[in-house]
Structures are given as structure tokens and as C-alpha cells.
Amino acid sequence: MATITSTMAGNLWKVLKNVGDTVEAGEEVAILESMKMEIPIEADSAGVVKQVPKNEGEFVNEGDVLFEIE
């Protein structure tokens, strides 16, 4: 089980992957909005999404888990 975490504090603007989707390493999986900028979040490794603990519009802190993948 690997995780994809938030790189910085901000608003979780768009979640681009749902449970069951496959992700590739380097693929954009979510977009944060922080400091008025769009901050793409990329997957470090490939896998299948098992869990998406945060909802769009929620505040996320640096290091918060956005996806659990396997």
C-alpha cells in the first residue's frame, strides 16, 4: 500500500481519480488551490486507487494523505 500526499497546505480543488482507477507514476491525480495558484499533485508510483480520504473543497495540510494506492 502506497500513499499520495499533499505537497503543501491548501484547498483540495479537484480530485481527478476515484476508487478503482489506475494511476501511472507521474500522472496528475489531484489539483490543489493554494496561494491563488493551481498546484497539480502527481503520483510517485503506479497502482490502483483503494481509498480517497478527502473530498473536493476540503482544507488539506502538507503531508495529508489524498489517495491510498496498491
Place this chain on the structure above:
Amino acid sequence: MVKTKKDHLAIQQTVEEGGATKYHESNRAKGKKFVRDRLADLLDDGSITFEDGKFANNLAEGLPADGVVTGMGTIHGESVCFMANDSTVKAGSWGARTVEKIIRIQETAERLNTPMLYLVDSAGARITDQIDMFPGRRGAGRIFHNQIRLSGQIPQICLLFGPSAAGGAYIPAFCDFVIMVDQNASMYLGSPRMAEMVIGEKVSLEEMGGAKMHCSVSGCGDYLAQDEDEAILAARQYMRYMPKNCHEKPAMVDYTLPAEQDVQSLLPNNQNAPFDMRVMIKRIADEDSLFEVKERFAPELLTAFITIEGRVVGVVANQPKVKGGVLFHDSADKAARFMTICDAYNIPLLFLADVPGFMIGTHVERAGIIRHGAKMLSAMSSATVPRISVIVRKAYGAGLYAMSGPAFEPDCTLAFPEAQIAVMGPEAAVNAVYANKIAELPEDERQAFVQEKRKEYQENIDVYRLASEMIIDEIIKPNELRNELIRRFKQYENKKVSLPNKKRSVTPV
């Protein structure tokens, strides 16, 4: 006993073979080369010009050269001094003569004003020799004292092939540039075994002091090499961008034009959308001249050497692709360090600003973003090399200041036609100024009001307004930037700045 010539050759051969065969074999299994082979790879023509202290400790059993090779050679035709640990001899540990040899080659480097390279692969102090090598005037502390004295006078580069443990970890810490070989190189004050004994922590060496960790988390490493060959190549590349010492400028190098030069098409219409600044740098730099420092550490800011028409330039650039290009404590720290190196060795600086400001929030305040930001401003402001600042799309808040803003005496501030400079971006500014007004308005009128105010604000921070007020010196089309930089850096070459009459600054850290 008087030795014959035959004895001499035999002794010399023994010394040059290093430690026992089994240690050579175990090193080879880890992808580690013998110290003399490393030096042959690093130096021009595969050869050491001369070596000092080869017979150090030759009367002792099993301590050839006392575990370190010191001497001189050339890189790109220029003289360098080196010290190189031999990890086949007592794991490269330091005895009294090891330390004395290192100190002497440093003193040679100082007298000759030549760069000093440290090829480190050492388990640390030889405990059995501690009284002779640790506490005294010419003990190991003197190596670091010399490094500090030499810092800024001559380039000091560390190639870390194995461990640099405990006190030994300060050799890389005092070098300008640290290359670490993945899996083999490590830096730590106390080994994992010691950490478990003393503080009860269970941790692997890789996690606590490995090359990847230091190059991406702690910032102690500048370049992560996949193997020793890449490490040596990186050291030779780095030397291309450096002068011999602080009294000279880097040599002009051969160059080819960038294959792709279109900068305009890289810039998104939406100010808040990310783009890849690394690609933009490649399109204004000479082909294949980009050499990044700390690529994996604080990647929201890029620090790199490039050449522009053969001239070495240090680039500090926000990377909107990572964390929106926002400045953090680590990115400020990274920038400060890089600018100090460039200023020390007469390398002009190019700032490519695309920055929404410094990060805010509890996390970064607790991490000391204010003092780290101050460190960046201090290093930038006191750099007397030519400085050109380019506002690519935006420079908001203290981000403008940190990227060599107009108040900090850059040689010029250039801007692309779409650029904006302000205390904060339009969205935040309208909220800050009109929060009460917006709240009072009926809900269906709010949107229109906000839009109108944002538009007004945007016009006020427009680049032509700023140029009219002479805040920026010139508006440049993105595709003309390279040629503008070539012309300006050439003219700024003879810049002279007089320093204030004082001993030193009390710099933020």
C-alpha cells in the same frame, strides 16, 4: 637498515596497491572503485601530477599511505589539489598522518590558489590514534578550520563515495558542492547502531543518512549520482562553471545555440496555471548547458548554472510546476546558498521571477520562514556580481524582493508584456480591501462588484503602468529574452561595487 633500490620499488608497489585483497573485492561488489582508479577517472589523462606523503606510515603494518592519497592533478587543463580516502585501508579511517596529509594539501591549495577536491569514503576517526589525531592544533578540527578559511577563496568540491561519519561529515558540510553516490554515500553524526544504543531509535542507514535523503530532504547533498562514473562526470562538469579562485572569472566555454528557442508558447494565458520553468531555461540557455544544483531539494525553486553565448551564468528561478512556485523556508535556504557561491566566484546572476509570494500558514511560520526568507534576501542583496531580474508572469509580495527586486540594486529589472507586480494578486487584494463592502452587498451583486474591482486592480499593476513609473527598466518579448541577456551581461561584465566600511554583516541564518 639501509634499503636497496629493489626494496624501494617493492615498498612503493605495496603502498600503491592499498589494503588487503578482500577489501578490494567487497568494495567492487558494491560498485566502489579503488581510490587510485577514481583519481585516474577524475583527472586529465588519467594521471596524478604528483603525490605527497605516499610513504606516510610505511613502517607500520597494513597502513599504506595511511589510508589517504593527496596530491595535485589537472581538470580541463587547470591545476587542482585533492585528497582521496582509501577505504581498503582500515575502512578509510583517519590516523594522525592521514589528518596531517589532508591539512598539508589544503595548505598547498591555499598557497597556490587552486581548487580543492575531497574524495571522501571514510569510517571516521581511528579511535586507537585519537590523542594524536583528534584534539590538538593539527588534529582533525584543523581540516575544518582550513576549509572554512578557504571557503570563498577557492572552489571546494566533495565527492562522497562512501560514508562520511561523525566529525568526518563536516568535510562535505564545508564544501561548496557535494556529490553523493546513491546507495553507497552517506552522512551522519551517529550511526544507526549508535542511535539505537544512545537514544533508542531504530532506523536504517539509508533512511537516516543516505544519499537520496540528503539530496532531497536535509539539503546536505547537491547532486545525486547513480554510480561513481556519474559522480566523477558531475565533478568535472561543475568545474567547467568555476574559475580557479575568487580573483578570476569562469572561462568562456564553447557553445551551441539552443535547439528550441520559443519561450512564448510555454506561457499559459491563465496567470495561475502551472508551466515548466526548467523548459524555459533550456530555451534561453546554450544547448545542453543546464547544470542543476540541488535538483531534488525544494524543487519549487530552481538553481542552476547555464551558459549564455558561452558565458557562465547562475540562474535562480521559481518553478510554477511545483507547489505553484511559492517560496518556502527550504527554497529560500537553497537560493541563499547558491547565490553565495555565484557571488564568491564572480558568476553573474539571472533571476526568473514567477512567484505568488512566500508561503503562509502555521507550518512554515514554525519552520522559521521569516528568518530563512531574510537569509535569501540578505544573500541576494549583498551579491555584487551582475544581477538581472526578469518578471516572467508575476512577482507578488516579498517574492518580488527575494527575486532581486528593483529596491535591491539589480543592474536591471526586465519584464515580459503580460507580467504583473504587486503586494498581492488581484483575488487576494480585492478581498483584503473590500471585505466589508462585499459583505454588505446583496448576494446577487457581489460577483459583479468583485469582477469589476479585480479588473481595476489588474490595470493598476499592469506592466506598462509599471514601466511608465520606471519601476521596471525594459519590457521584453519572451522570444527576445536570450539576445537581451547576451547583450546586457556583456555590458555588465565590468561592474564594480564599493563595499560599506565595516568588518562584516550579521547575516540571518
